[in-house]
Amino acid sequence: MRAWIADAPAGLRVEPVRADADGFALARAWTARQLGLPRTPAPDAPALPRAGDTYFMPDLDHAGVVAKRDLYRAMRRDGVRVAFMVHDLLPVTRPEFFPPHAARSHAEWLAVVAEADIAACPTQAVAEDLKAWVRAHGPERAESLHIVASHHGADLRAAPAARGLDRESLRLLARLSGARAFLMVGTVEPRKGHADAVDAFERLWAAGGSEILVIAGRPGWMVESLVARLRGHPERNRRLFYVETATDDLVDQLYVTCGCLIMASHAEGFGLPLVEAAARGCSVIARDIPVFREVAGERACYFEGGGDALAQAVDRWRRLDRRGEAPRPRRSGILTWAQSARNLGRLLTEER
Template sequence: MRILYDASRLMSRADRSAPTGVDRVCLAYAEWLLASPNVTTIPVRGRKNRLVTVDPDWFRRFVVDLRAKWNGAAGAAGDRSHEARLLTALTAPNRPTASVLGAPPAPVQARPADKARVFKQFFRSRHAAPLPDADLYLNVGHTTLQDPTALQDLQAAGIARVVLIHDLIPVTHPEFCRPGDGDKHRDRVVNTLRHASQVIVNSAYTGEELQAFARRENLPQPPIHVAHLGLEPAFAAGDAVAAPRPYFVHVGTIEARKNLALLLTLWRRLEERLGDRTPSLVLVGRYGWENEAVLDHLQRSPNLQGVVHQASNLSDAVLARLMRGARAVLAPSSVEGYDLPAVEACAMGLHLIASDIPPHRELTPGAELIDPLDGLGWLDAIERASTADASAPPACAAPAYTAPDWTAHFAIVAGAVGLGAASPLASAAKAL
């Protein structure tokens, strides 16, 4: 089996010491394919709306190095120093005088070009050579899809096209995204529906949104398969950060749809009531877009100083320990396609307070679900969790909850592309 794996997004993340949810999926697929003994993985990337091959030996080393970096084995010194300051603040017996915050996002025009990433993307690939013969093209990162040329070329060559769609949020909720992202993502979705052989979605909700979009736009619907995403090994039972004062954690990019402005407004109310007894809040994630309200709270609110902290680029090991020590993981998003951190929290048996939206009802049934507009309901839940017996078992620890895993995910993918239960890919999935 010869598979063209679109590594465009993964290669663009070469400089990052911590992944987003989509980045995790891209890496998991790369590892799965490379571990399959009877599969030839041919890494490719997009260049001028066409696909070019990437040096396979270099790509294999790149995947190993990226896994080590994201696991925390090769973190930058600056990241480690930031982790240490955050843990010191959380474990201090008294409220710190100042918050631990990462550097604010630089203006786009002031950001320097990343020469290392450019090198990896453009000089580890063959610019003009035709693609080798292959059976299947696999794209799980949304890249290369905004123009139909690559998919059309593959279709003309008789190569099956399998695409994973993570969400339709830029199309259905463009107000939460950067200007122009809605049109760009709409093009990706349209091209996928017109030219993909099979589509994988990460949740039933995403599948329903994709089908509804196809009906509205009178577009064809290739077979759509729901495959819940697996979790990294770090997000299992293990040790926790031991803090003398209660704290809560939110994990995710700091952007408007995460509803963090509401969360910070609630924390200000808590601080007005409790003063130095206010529980801490840690926002773990990179700065995204439409985040001005969050930045104003973090940088300018005196009530939140020493109480609310922000961190990015945490290793998986530190992040998992941080989540395990929290009174609850908070997920107040207005809209999600999957919400991997919420699923990770339930997999670790943690108390999860989440917005009452379709993906959370589907994926985290043991969570305490509250309408994302119900500020008083959220305030009550946080106060109850901060004063509850920390040793009491949370709802997500219920025996009925079974966390999704990559074995089941890749078995669905193998079946979707006609590989069968005894195929090399399905066997590799079972071995993970």
């Protein structure tokens, strides 16, 4: 959104809006803050979409979107193009990784999305999942819903300095400097594969390995026992570091300091750490799933299976790295957020 505000797609004016009880309002206060303006130039007046406008909802809001279903229908009847971002379909395709209510909430939200003009997905893999869902649950919309894919971006700025980090973060970076450290980034939740990673490193440590595993991510849902395992692990703050409240600056430094990112997720919609790591020159070991193949291509080492398989992948990567043969990220193929925003803007506004 900030990229669109700074550089709107050709021929368009971008107006951020927020939901309210009557429909939508121009989010001028929010926009002013994004632009660094000292005050709001005008109050948040009602937003009145007109024929030829495009309404785009980039965020996931199950209840809010379902509640406005009739409004979206009315907007489309009035000639407004309605579009949604579908980050993934995991609550309905992999419900075992989510709380019991998630599948129903996501299905109700998808039913509204299926009535829109456009659905934008972060990968072609998600786009194919969405096409399959619409064919199964809303076949009358299968031809009229335009489904597009546009990859996310990552800022390719130089690695930030460590200034501004707290003392504990600086101590962690000092401990990792010169060590063979592996990093996981993202909320700790069942599908992310953290348990497999801990199992893998316990095997490596039992065999005499000195590798360090760093997990940066707040606790999510259905992971109480896993979080207790991380917090109470005998190797914590020795060969296992669990950072529950990592700042963006610390994560940036961890990408630079650690030799390799581990993406052990069983399912993803995109996998943003893959491109963030590549932007920092950090190698990747990833589970062999279609989304990761699409995003990382041949720039990663892949594994299939649980802790044993991941331990073998780490050992294999380590041997390749010593010989200078480990896959290395190529920054040239990574989109910036500005480029990603331009691609998405073009897909949302082009004529079919």
